[in-house]
Amino acid sequence: MHARLQATLADFLNAGLDPQAVSPVALRQYRTVNTCAAIVCVASLIFLWRAWQWDILPRMLSLGYCTLTAGAGLWMLRRRTGPALAAHLVLSGVFVAICLGAYSSGGIGRVVAGWFYIVPMLAGLMLGARACLHWGVATVLAIVALLALENLAGPLEDMTPIRFRHSQDRLQQVVQLVTIILITLSYLRQVQQSESALLGIIERNNEEIAARIRAQEEAQAANRSRSEFLASMSHELRTPLNAIIGFSRRLVQKLEAGTEVDPQKTDMALVSIHRNGLILLNFINDLIAIARAESGGVVLNYGSVELTRLVMQALARVEAQAQAAGLYLRNQCPADMVIEADAGRLRQVFDNLLSNAVKYTDSGGVVVTCGSSSRFGSGEGVAVSVRDSGCGIAPEQQPYLFESHTNIEAPMTRAGASSGLGLALSRRWVQLHGGTIEVVSELGEGTEFIVHLPRKKSVPQNPL
Numbered sequence: 106m107h108a109r110l111q112a113t114l115a116d117f118l119n120a121g122l123d124p125q126a127v128s129p130v131a132l133r134q135y136r137t138v139n140t141c142a143a144i145v146c147v148a149s150l151i152f153l154w155r156a157w158q159w160d161i162l163p164r165m166l167s168l169g170y171c172t173l174t175a176g177a178g179l180w181m182l183r184r185r186t187g188p189a190l191a192a193h194l195v196l197s198g199v200f201v202a203i204c205l206g207a208y209s210s211g212g213i214g215r216v217v218a219g220w221f222y223i224v225p226m227l228a229g230l231m232l233g234a235r236a237c238l239h240w241g242v243a244t245v246l247a248i249v250a251l252l253a254l255e256n257l258a259g260p261l262e263d264m265t266p267i268r269f270r271h272s273q274d275r276l277q278q279v280v281q282l283v284t285i286i287l288i289t290l291s292y293l294r295q296v297q298q299s300e301s302a303l304l305g306i307i308e309r310n311n312e313e314i315a316a317r318i319r320a321q322e323e324a325q326a327a328n329r330s331r332s333e334f335l336a337s338m339s340h341e342l343r344t345p346l347n348a349i350i351g352f353s354r355r356l357v358q359k360l361e362a363g364t365e366v367d368p369q370k371t372d373m374a375l376v377s378i379h380r381n382g383l384i385l386l387n388f389i390n391d392l393i394a395i396a397r398a399e400s401g402g403v404v405l406n407y408g409s410v411e412l413t414r415l416v417m418q419a420l421a422r423v424e425a426q427a428q429a430a431g432l433y434l435r436n437q438c439p440a441d442m443v444i445e446a447d448a449g450r451l452r453q454v455f456d457n458l459l460s461n462a463v464k465y466t467d468s469g470g471v472v473v474t475c476g477s478s479s480r481f482g483s484g485e486g487v488a489v490s491v492r493d494s495g496c497g498i499a500p501e502q503q504p505y506l507f508e509s510h511t512n513i514e515a516p517m518t519r520a521g522a523s524s525g526l527g528l529a530l531s532r533r534w535v536q537l538h539g540g541t542i543e544v545v546s547e548l549g550e551g552t553e554f555i556v557h558l559p560r561k562k563s564v565p566q567n568p569l
Contacts, residue, residue, distance in 0.1 A: 171202035409445060468494065485559060497550050507529055
C-alpha cells in the first residue's frame, strides 16, 4: 500500500511523464509547474469556501477563476500542451484573484496585499527570470492602479465580516509565509540541481579532455614508434642490399674492364651476396608474416609435434654461431614431450628466441628447459624456457618488447641487432596456439623467455 501511494504521488508530481523518456531539465520544469498549480488550486479552494460563506461576490468570482485556471493548468500538463502555457494560465488566475482580493479587502494597506509579492516569485520559479520580470511589471501596474483608485474614490471597503477580519488576516499571513517558504525551498532545490548538473558536465568534459589528451599522446607515441620502426626497417633493408650491390658492382666492373678475376675473391663475393640475399629474403618474409598475422589471415596446420626434437633442431641451427662466440648450449628437455601444434610456426618461435639469446650473450651460454605449465590445469600444458646469461633487458623496455613497431635497443651494442619483428611474430604464433609468452630479465643478469603451450588444440588467445 505504501509503495503504491509513493508511485501514485510520483506519477502526479511528474505530470504523468516517464522520467526516462524526457530530459532532466524538462522533467524539472513539468514538476515545478505541476506542483505550483496544485498548491494554487488547493489554496484558492480554501479561500473560495470562506468567500462563499461570507457571500463576497468579487472574491468568489476571482477565486473561482483562479481555481479553474489552476485545474486547467494541471489538465494541460497531463495533455503535454506545454509547461510554459500552463504556467502563464495559472499565474493569470493568481493575479486576478489577488487584485480582486485586495479590492474587496480594503486596498493595498491590508494583509492581502502581501500576495502581490508572490506573483513574480511564482513566475520566476516556474518560467525563469524573463517571466519574473514581466509579471513583476504587471504586479507593479496593478498596485499603482489600486492606489490611484483609492486616491480618486477614497478608501476601499473591506467586505470581510468584522468579526472574521482578525482571523482572516492571520490565515492570510500563515498561508503567505508557507507559500514563501515553499517557493524559497524550490528555488534552493533548483540551484542545487543546477550546481550538480553543472558539476556533472564539468566532470564529463574533464574526462573527455583527459581521454582526448591520452588518445593524442597514444597517437603521437604510435607515430613515433612507427617512424622509428620505418627507420629501422630502412636500415635492415639497406644493409644487405648495400653488401649485395657492393660485391656485385665490383664483379661487374672487373668483367667489363676485362680484368682477371681472382677465383677465391669471386667465391667470397658470391658467398656474401648469397648470404645477404637470404638475410633480405628472411626479413621480407618476416614482414609478410607480421602483416598476415595482424590481419588474421594465418591458419595453423596442426599435427603431432615432438617438442624435444623441435628444440634440438633449433639448437643445431645456432650451434655454429654459439661456438664462434665461445658460448655453450644446453638442452634440458625430456624426450617424451609431444603436443598438438603447427611445427613450422613453433620452429620459427624457437629459432627467434635462440638466435636472440646467442646474439645478446657475450659470455656463458644458453639453456633450454621443458616442463609442465600450470596455466592450463594439471598436465594440460607445457612450458619451454630459453634462458641466457647475456646483458639483460631494462624493466621499462620489457612491456614494449613484443610490439611489432618497437625496436628495443640492447644495453650493449651488438653487430647485426634485430629489428624486433622476430619477437612480435613469436608472440603471435604462440597466441594462435592458445598459449602465452613472457619475459623475465634483469640488466646484467641475463634474460629468460618462457613459452606456455597447451598440449591439445586450443582457442587462440587475444593479442596482449
